[in-house]
Amino acid sequence: MSDASARVADSTGNWVDTHAPLWLRPYLRLSRLDRPIGSWLLLLPCWWSAALAAGIAHGLSHLPLTIALFFIGAFAMRGAGCTWNDITDRDLDAKVERTRSRPIPAGQVSVTQAFVFLVLQALVGLAVLLQFNRFAVFTGIASLLVVAIYPFMKRITYWPQVVLGLAFSWGALMGFAVMLQSIDVTALMLYAGSIAWVIGYDTIYAHQDAEDDALIGVKSTARLFGTRTREALVIFYGLAVVLIGAALWLASARWPAWLGLAVFAAHLGRQIARLKINDPVLCLRIFKSNRDAGLLLFAGLLIDAVMRV
Structure with missing residues (x-):
């Protein structure tokens, strides 16, 4: 088996590579704890919906614990999803420069161990999940089907980012399920807006592998849009802002939420202006910046919830 200290190609200098026990490093890499950005992006729609639902309910008593549980759950399930992705994609990963050093294709972890x-x-x-009410438990379990099929979508459609959006935005429903024990039009608007956001930022991410993907036959919106990516981002990021705005309007949100959305929109606009699809390092940097965009929106929603109470 390969040296467990060997680093993943696009992740160096993090705490996993420098401080984690050698035997544990391949598993932490499987769960992407050396690159937690994906966990943050899974978490943020959960926090948005929890704060928005708390504002609607005019009650904050359950919000701190819900925020903490969502944090733990998002990191755990993101890790599980990435491990499943690496199991199903192990042969494809071995053919791509950026991913061939992942634990399974690199021989650091067997498929059974993974x-x-x-x-x-x-x-x-x-x-x-079991800490929540029954409706929330069933809502959370329902997401597993989307998570399970996502890794296979890149083999059959140029729109795998849509399926990723369905999975990564599920938290936009979970906050309402936990706080209000229901999913209404407001929740669905927030969910749809988050899906559009995910399609946008994951298109940017996919441009890192566009050339290798073309060689091995992997499909993505990055390959589909190509040089028209900036125009596509205007559409999807624009949809994200409009749909999230519709959720705020339906929720009778106050000015802090709208200010958070405005700053969120400005951040997405700056991403589009900066983007150079032939610069993988810049694509990764812009992709990662979506954590900050999402946190800015969450801050506005949280202040709105506090003000309502």
Whole structure:
């Protein structure tokens, strides 16, 4: 088996590479704890919806614990999802320069070991989910089908980012399920806006691998849009702002939420202006900046919820 200290190509100098025990490093890389940006992007729609639903309910008593549980659950389930992705994509990953150093194709972890680790992470996610009401539990379980099929979408459609959006935006429903025990039009608007946001930022991310993907036959919106990516981002980021705005209007949100949305929109606009699809380093930097965009929106929603109470 390969040296467990060997680093993943696009992730160096992080705490996993420098401080984690050698035997544990491949597993932390499977769960992407060396690159937590994906966990943050999964978490943010959860926090948006929790804050917005708390504002609608005019009650903050359950919000701090919900925020904390969503944090743990998002990191656990993102890790499980990435492990599942690496299991299903191990042959494709071996053919792509950026991904061939991942633990499974690099021989640091066997498929059986990865599957056991997947189950352990899923159990942590389940333990978090069971802290919520029955409606929220069933809502959370319903997301697993979308998560399971996502890795296969890049083989059959140029729109795998849509399926990723369905999975990564599920948290926009979960906050309402937890805080209000229902999913209404407001929640669905927030969900749709988050999906459009995910399609946009993951298109930017996919441009890192566009050339390798073309060689091995992997499909993505980055390949589909090509040189028209900036125009596509205007559409999808624009939809994200409009749909999230519709959710705020339906929720009778106050000015802090609208200010958060305005700053969020400005951040997305700056991403489009800066983008150079032939610069993988810049694409990754812009992709990662979406955590900050999402946190700015969350701050506005949280202040709005506090003001309503």
